[in-house]
Amino acid sequence: MDNNNPPEKRITVRPEDAKPQIFRTLRNIDLNLLTIFEAVYVHKGIVNAAKVLNLTPSAISQSIQKLRLIFPDPLFIRKGQGVTPTAYALHLHEYISQGLESILGALDLTGSYDKQRTITIGTPPSIGALVIPIIFQAIKEHAPHLMMRNIPINDAENQLSQFQTDLIIDTNIASSRTLNHHVLYSDRMMLVCRKGHPCLNEPINEAVLQKYEHTLLMLEGQKLSGLRQRVQDLFPERQVSFSSYNVFTIAALIGNSDLLGLMPTRLFKLFCGCWPLVEIDFPPLSSERVDISLYYNKLSLRDPVLENVINVIRQAF
Incomplete structure (x- = not known):
């Protein structure tokens, strides 16, 4: 009985066992030959390709002959003063050109290759x-071909020293001789509560503020230990009933309880659109500030693309 239904298209999945065979195949191919193939294809002739690659026409011809032994096709047919690619060569060019472009993009040492790179x-x-x-707007304006990826920080010093990330922006990370940093901006610290909080109906002083429970943002870094100590000196008997590494969580909790908490001015302005937060006017805290800095491995400055991105970010702030 005839089956009138056409066969379904199948996706060929390359098994893991095939990878060693791929490497063995590539080992038997001089990848320089692919560069010569592209030069002959693009410049439509052996003589022109030889000039571009600074080789002799004889060397180009020998390379094309080697390619003909690898691929089951003559690849190029003489036509007038030049050559014309065969159908097989047209097919081959599509893949080789894409591969060479990818390699050029990955090995871009000058920052001039106009292909996407991820920072x-x-x-x-x-x-x-x-x-x-x-940062996104600044980079898109100065280097629109670059892509950006934002990742969490788990071990900032190791992430930078082992080049797991290009840049880190944070309040502070451990000092290291291998790292550079630039302060992007400095933010004033604020004491915050919800709108309608009972403390707002009393004269604000240390004794009043210590009657209420506080939140604590857990941050790492020796540079912040001084701020912690000064806050402790202001509120030696304060009761911390909630602590978190996540300032979003703290802001949400303050907006829905009688808890008090500290946060930088820029974050306060951001969170005001989400939760009913107000600042508690407490002058002893008005001089406290926190620095937000850009960190990077000193060796990154050897990369012109990354050096340019660092300068763009610094100028943006």
């Missing part, structure tokens, strides 16, 4: 929400 920036979620929109 990886590590940030905490809260700082990322503040700085990434600014």
Whole structure:
């Protein structure tokens, strides 16, 4: 009985066992021959390709002959003063040109290759929400071909020293001789509560503020230890009933309880659109500030693309 239904298209999945065979096949092919193939294809002749590659026409002809032994096709047919590619060569060119472009993009040492490259920036979620929109617009204006990837910070010093990320933006990371940093901006610290909080109906002083429970944002870094100590000196008997590494969570909790908490000015302005937060006017805290800095491996400056991105980010702030 005839089956009138056409056969379904199948997706060929290359098994893991095939990978060693791929490497063995590539080992038997001089990849320089593919460059010569592209030169002959693009410049439509052996003589022109020889001039571009600074080789002799004889060397180009020998290379094409080697390719003919690899591929089951003459690849190029003489036509007048030049050559014309065969149908098989047209097919081959599509894949070789894409592969060479990818390699050129990955090995771009001058920053002039106009292909997409991904710049990886590590940030905490809260700082990322503040700085990434600014950085994205600045990079797109100066280097529109670049792509950006934002990742979390788990071990900032190792992420940078082992080149797992290009840049990190944070309040502070451990000092290291291998790292450079630039302060992007400095933010004033604020004492915050919800709208309608009972403390707003009393004269604000240390004794009043210590009657209420506080939140604590857990941040790493020796540079912030001084701020922690000064806050402790202001509120030696404060009761911390909630602590979190996530300032979004703290802001949401403050907006829905009688808890008090500290946060930088820019984050306060961001969170005001989400939760009913107000600042508690407490002058002893008005001079406290926190720095947001850009960190990178010193060796990154050997990369012109990354050096340009660093300069663009610094100028944006």
